[in-house]
Amino acid sequence: MPEMTLVGAINHTLDLALRNDPDVILLGEDIGLNGGVFRVTDGLQAKHGRDRVVDTPLDESGIMGSAIGLAIAGMKSVPEIQFDGFLGPAYDQLVNHAGRMRTRTRGAVTVPMTVRVPVGGGIHAPELHSDSPEAIYAHHPGIKVVMPSTPRDAKGLLLAAINDPDPVVYFEPKRVYRSFKEEVPEDLYEIEIGKAKVVNEGDDLTVVTWGAPVFQCLAAMDELPDDVSIELIDLRSIYPWDIDTVCESVRKTGRCVIVHEAPLTAGFGAEVSSRVQEECFLHLHAPVQRVTGFDTIMPFYKLELEYLPEAPRIKKGIEECLAY
Amino acid sequence: MPHRTVYEAKIEHLQILDEDGKLDKKLAKDTLTDEQVVHLYEQMRICRELDEIAFKLQRSGRMGTYPQNKGQEANAVGSALAMKKGVDWLVPAYRENAALFMHGLPMHFVLVYWMGDERGSKMPEGVNITPLSVPIGTHMLHATGIAWATKIRKEKDKAVITYFGDGATSEGDFHGAMNFASTMQVPCIFYCQNNQWAISVPREQQMNSQTVAQKALAYDMPTLQVDGNDVFAVFKAVKDARKRAVQGGGPSFIEAVTYRLGDHTTADDARRYRDQGEVDAWLDKDPLIRTRKYLESQGVWDDKKQTALEERAKKIVAEVVKTAEGIEKPSPADFFNSMYAELPADLRTQRDTMRTSSIGRNPEQIGLKAQAAGTR
Secondary structure (H helix, E strand, O other): OOEEOHHHHHHHHHHHHHHHOOOEEEEEOOOOOOOOOOOOOOOHHHHHOOOOEEEOOOOHHHHHHHHHHHHHOOOEEEEEOOOHHHOHHHHHHHHHHHOOHHHHOOOOOOOOEEEEEEEOOOOOOOOOOOOOOHHHHHOOOOOEEEOOOOHHHHHHHHHHHHHOOOOEEEEEEOOOOOOOOEEOOOOOOOOOOOOOEEEEOOOOEEEEEOOOHHHHHHHHHHOOOOOOOEEEEEOOEEEOOOHHHHHHHHHHHOOEEEEEEEEOOOOHHHHHHHHHHHHOHHHOOOOOEEEEEOOOOOOOHHHHHHHOOOHHHHHHHHHHHHHO | OOOOOOOOOOOOEEOOEOOOOOEOHHHHOOOOOHHHHHHHHHHHHHHHHHHHHHHHHHHOOOOOOOOOOOOOHHHHHHHHHHOOOOOOEEEOOOOOHHHHHHOOOOOHHHHHHHOOOHHHHOOOOOOOEOOOOOOOOOOHHHHHHHHHHHHHOOOOOOOEEEEEEOHHHHOHHHHHHHHHHHHHOOOEEEEEEEOOEEOOEEHHHHOOOOOOHHHHHHHOOOEEEEEOOOHHHHHHHHHHHHHHHHOOOOOEEEEEEOOOOOOOOOOOOHHHOOOHHHHHHHHOOOHHHHHHHHHHHOOOOOHHHHHHHHHHHHHHHHHHHHHHHHOOOOOOHHHHHOOOOOOOHHHHHHHHHOOOOOHHHOHHHHHHHHHHHOOO
16 A cells, blocks of 8 residues: 555545546646646646646636536536635635535536645745635535545545535645655545544543644644543544534543634634534533634744644643643 | 737627618628527517516515516527527526527526526526526636536537626626636637616726727637627627637627616616616617517518417416416425535434424433423
């Protein structure tokens, strides 16, 4: 089994998808000859041709809107939006058109599209290159939102997204792009959208997170005393999300800390917290805690690690929740 | 030589049938037969009837807001006849009803839509029409994408037409759609119904461009201004554009100069912002009047035929209204069921319980509280 980084796994998966399905088309800014600014699509145009891995004009709304048209006509379009912060101009097309088409035509017109977007901070990028807008898209009905954190999950979720008959926003945590390698099976496999992964089993407290902070949580857990037993859940899918796995865990542990990079207020942690409170009320020993980005604009990179939920802040959140 | 011309262009205007119903025979060559003109005239007249009845339905509270098509019918019928039903895609805005019907949409669908029911956009199998698009200018990109798929799949003799108004050409997505279509050289026809008004804002205030057609020059797209109340000119322009599209010649732009004789919608009152004199002048250019004059001059139309058509139109529309009003209110489950191909579990729960609050879904919690209070 070959070892791959997150970038390598996504590249390998897109290659497989292009090879196996003539309806798959990749489009975006600089994704062809240049292989994408993160090299996620490196070599794919040379292999599959300019008609299938397409360098588009510089217009996010144009990319999203024409990708919707391609999907309406039955193609499986995979547009790339170069950075999280550039989703803004494409927001209307994604939310008001991709997300609504199936229901407003009662199933007659559908949009099987997968929107790839590098997401999150921690790589010393310029402004508007480090945001975490997953809650915005999870809030809008009609689209699905996923964020894998490992190469193996990245492959399974990407194939599931491409084969999904509905639009999926596929967030790629750029901090993890090249941070480690793991073995990735070479065959075609899907990971069900909506299923979380228990990264670490434990009895004392449940940590729920997704994307790059999975690794900050693991680092925080390493710093805790050996007799503290933490259950770490990587949500993987933001919408639909695995309410059952999270709530079962919290009913067992009685304590819950949610960690995400996006700002606190109306972040997706608010939704998770609310559901935990609704479904696990009589099992809770402490208020649900959230360790997240602050309600500020993501600072320029000199201060990005102070903004992000890094291991020390997560550790503190866990300790306080345990002490309550 | 400090200055040299690097680009020159001109915009042509095409009119074949003038306001008095007089035909330019030379230009009309290879366009429409009298039989086809009769057909188009009938379609326009039936749609005018639907328009009037739809207005009354709204006024009497039997239907929601509705945008009248009155005055613009030649655009819809002339263009639709030039497209290939069941093969080509129509990507409409909301003021080209007749085109939808000619492309296979049953008439009552449009009323069902404006009666607040999504089933009005549930296109029957084989009807290649995207739903009416109420937000302005966003749908043209979908037309570009659909046409792009056609090109990638090397589908022969297939093209896309998208309709929009003069106001839509101010939107960013209009330019995106034009640029993508041009860059990718896709078989798409951009049909602008320049009806002079975007709700209350006149064309001259919408843009400083002399014509809408010239906007396509920036994308190196064949572009033409036509008299949009002239079925011959509309048909010819779209037919030529379609031919170019299916032969690999890429997208085309058509600015059709027409006029919105009615209010923007039934929720609007155009008397607040435009002079009756202007409207009156355009009443004389009504495509129905001019087409009828032409047909009469050819000896293929008379008062008797007109009376018969009017009666037929009334009958058809009455039947359409009956069908639309006869459709039962859908069950609330309907607005859940088409959200995704497969509903997420939590959405199924919301549908099945019709509640978003949680206690009732956790009887265990209610039970414990009742026990504690000793009221069980």
